Amino acid sequence: MAGVEAAGYLTPTPIxxxxxxxxxxxxxxxxxxxxxxxxxxxxxxxxxQRLLDGPRRQVRALIxxxxxELAEQIHTAFGEYGRxxxxxxIAVYGGVGMSPQIDKLRRGVEIVVACPGRLLDHxxxxxxxxxxxxxxxxxxxxxxxxxxxxxxxxxxxxxxPAKRQTLLFSATMPDDIxxxxxxVLQQPITVQVQHTAxxxxxxxxxxxxxxxxxxxxxxxLLEQTDAGSVLVFTRTKHRAKRLGQRLEKAGYRxxxxxxxxxxxxxxxxxxxxxxxxxxxxxxTDIAARGIDVTGISHVINYDMPDTADAYTxxxxxxxxxxxTGDAFTFITRDDExxxxxxxxxxxxxxxxxxxxxxxxxxxxxxxxxxxxxPPREPRRPSGRSKPASQRLAPQRPQRTPQRSVPRSVTRxxxxxxxxxxxxxxxxxxxxxxxxxxxxxxxxxxxxRGR
Numbered sequence: 001m002a003g004v005e006a007a008g009y010l011t012p013t014p015i016x017x018x019x020x021x022x023x024x025x026x027x028x029x030x031x032x033x034x035x036x037x038x039x040x041x042x043x044x045x046x047x048x049q050r051l052l053d054g055p056r057r058q059v060r061a062l063i064x065x066x067x068x069e070l071a072e073q074i075h076t077a078f079g080e081y082g083r084x085x086x087x088x089x090i091a092v093y094g095g096v097g098m099s100p101q102i103d104k105l106r107r108g109v110e111i112v113v114a115c116p117g118r119l120l121d122h123x124x125x126x127x128x129x130x131x132x133x134x135x136x137x138x139x140x141x142x143x144x145x146x147x148x149x150x151x152x153x154x155x156x157x158x159x160x161p162a163k164r165q166t167l168l169f170s171a172t173m174p175d176d177i178x179x180x181x182x183x184v185l186q187q188p189i190t191v192q193v194q195h196t197a198x199x200x201x202x203x204x205x206x207x208x209x210x211x212x213x214x215x216x217x218x219x220x221l222l223e224q225t226d227a228g229s230v231l232v233f234t235r236t237k238h239r240a241k242r243l244g245q246r247l248e249k250a251g252y253r254x255x256x257x258x259x260x261x262x263x264x265x266x267x268x269x270x271x272x273x274x275x276x277x278x279x280x281x282x283x284t285d286i287a288a289r290g291i292d293v294t295g296i297s298h299v300i301n302y303d304m305p306d307t308a309d310a311y312t313x314x315x316x317x318x319x320x321x322x323x324t325g326d327a328f329t330f331i332t333r334d335d336e337x338x339x340x341x342x343x344x345x346x347x348x349x350x351x352x353x354x355x356x357x358x359x360x361x362x363x364x365x366x367x368x369x370x371x372x373x374p375p376r377e378p379r380r381p382s383g384r385s386k387p388a389s390q391r392l393a394p395q396r397p398q399r400t401p402q403r404s405v406p407r408s409v410t411r412x413x414x415x416x417x418x419x420x421x422x423x424x425x426x427x428x429x430x431x432x433x434x435x436x437x438x439x440x441x442x443x444x445x446x447x448r449g450r
Contacts, residue, residue, distance in 0.1 A: 003081035004045070013038035019191040020046060023167060028188040030181050031169040037193060039169050040077045043137045047111065048082045050135065056086075057108025059130060063137040064114055064156060066144040068093040068263055069270060074139065075113045087111060092128075094118040095263035102127045116144065116152035123159055130159050141170040141177050142309065150176060157184055171316070172309045202315055204327045204350045206339065212364040214302060214330050215243065219250055220358050221300070221328065222280070228297035229273065232282045233314050235303035243302065244282040254280040285310060293317070301329040308341040 012020070015033040023029050023046040033039055047061045054060065065071040068091075075091035082089075089111035090104050098121065105112075105128055112119075112128070122128040136157070138144070144153060166185050170177055181188060209217050222230065234240045237258035244256030255269040255278045273281040274293050285305070296318045305311045311329075318325025331339055343349055354360070 002084045003048075006083065007080055009041070015039060015191060015193045016042050018193070022189045022191075023165075024049065026165055028166045028185040029168075029191060030185060030188045031167070031191045031193075032173060033169070033171065033191075033193040039139070040074055041081070043135075043139075043167050043169070044074070044077050044081050047135055047137075048078070048085055048087060051087050051110050052085060055132075056110060058132050059105075059109060059112050059128065060132055061111045061135045061137070062114065062130065062133050062156075062160070063112070063139060064116060064119070064144070064153065065139045066115070066147055066149065068095060068115060069266070070140060071113045071115055072267070078111055078113070089113060092118050092122065093263075094121075095266075098122070098125075098127075116149045116156060120152055120155060123156075130156075131161060133160050133164060135165045135167070136160060138166075138168045141168050141180070142172045142174060143313065145174065145176050146309075150180075153180070171312060174309075201324045202318055202327050203324070204315070204346065205329070205353050206350050207328060207330050207353055207355075209330050209332065209360065210364065211332050213360065213362060215246060216362075217330065217355065217358060218243075218300065218302060219247075220355055222247075222252065224355065225298065228279075229276075229293065229295055230280045230298045230300060231273075231293075231296050231317050232280060232300045232302050233305070234282060234284060235306075237284055239303070240282045240284050244280075247280055247282065252280050253278050254282065256282040258284045285314070296325060298326045298328060301327070304329060304331060304335040304338050306338075308338070308345045311338075311342050312345065 015031060015037045019029055019031050019042045023043065031039060031042060043063070051060055063071075063074055065074060071091045071093050075089050078087075078089040088109045090101065090109045090113070092101050092112055092114035094115060094117055098118075101118075101122070105122070114122075119128070123130065138153065144150070166188075168177070168181055168185060168188075207217065207221070218232070232243065234243060237260050240256045240258040241260070244254050247254035255272060257266050257269045261269070269278070269281065270293075272278045282302075299315050299318045301311070301314060305314055315325075315327035318327065329342075339350070
């Protein structure tokens with residue numbers, strides 16, 4: 001109760017009011033609710049209550065989460081709620097060394113919050129003992145299945161005692177999850193709170209735009225919008241990184257989070273977004289379930305998500321804790337099918353908006369340079385280096401009669417397609433003058449690097 005009071009909780013949310021009582025009675029529970037509705041407290045508080053009595057320094061509760069950020073968030077919540085209990089928890093995930101995790105597990109913890117892959121590494125190396133687990137929690141189950149963790153989840157369940165309490169929480173209920181609940185939950189109580197539609201506290205809007213104008217539209221939208229903290233979603237890691245750099249150059253306090261970053265850098269970006277150091281955070285879907293930041297005023301989908309469920313999870317980062325928020329989505333002509341799917345989920349047609357004084361008719365550049373990767377410099381041969389003039393001189397392939405070429409040898413492709421977003425690969429044409437590697441182009445639309 002000291003932890004609850006310190007967290008400032010006064011009134012339980014609907015999912016908390018409905019789910020906590022049966023969890024306290026030891027029943028298996030399947031909770032269906034959107035992100036931001038208080039699901040972490042639904043299982044964390046009863047677990048802490050249960051573990052107050054009984055042995056210490058052994059793993060008695062296991063929470064499995066899809067991403068490192070969400071695992072760290074849940075671990076932090078246990079620390080806040082249980083500050084006076086003496087119970088210890090650990091977050092176990094990849095991207096960091098195993099040795100510190102092994103040392104803490106050896107010293108003894110009661111609660112483990114883990115991502116599936118690293119947890120199975122510990123199980124394989126016998127550095128964790130799951131034989132005394134009393135409570136299993138599968139959090140954000142639909143996201144774990146989207147990420148391909150279903151086989152890992154089944155392996156983890158086999159390593160647990162058959163007699164245990166199992167809690168499963170999900171924002172949606174695809175067929176795979178429904179089947180799993182039938183297999184691992186015993187006579188579960190289903191608690192359902194707004195599981196099919198995004199939060200009603202979020203306002204939705206669509207911004208039709210051509211692909212090559214998205215960056216300029218984002219900059220214009222940020223300039224014209226009275227925004228607090230803004231979370232921008234892109235489809236690829238490369239685009240998230242480049243867009244974050246572009247926003248930073250435009251004068252915004254911006255950062256990005258994506259899978260290529262180390263865990264320390266990812267955590268630093270999240271902490272900076274949480275404490276206000278960064279006003280704009282650009283992220284891939286890896287962050288859709290792992291960012292627990294109150295006060296996000298806007299979620300902007302720079303790229304349309306792949307599914308309507310992914311849209312729900314993205315915009316669930318705003319409009320949390322009874323606050324309001326805005327969800328803006330940039331759409332192209334290729335996104336109409338997904339727009340219809342989202343509108344079916346929302347149960348209404350979403351407003352289309354256009355910015356005043358924005359030039360929507362600007363032509364695309366001759367070659368789309370939006371977030372193009374700079375061309376790679378040809379690899380130098382091993383051994384003694386040749387002069388630059390010889391190294392970059394075009395080499396004409398020797399002509400060989402077709403019948404003398406072995407079938408296993410592939411002829412050089414003279415009409416090979418150019419790599420995505422970059423210059424045509426291979427050596428220069430023999431009719432063109434030799435020149436050095438091209439300098440990288442700017443990632444802004446239609447601008448050449450200087």
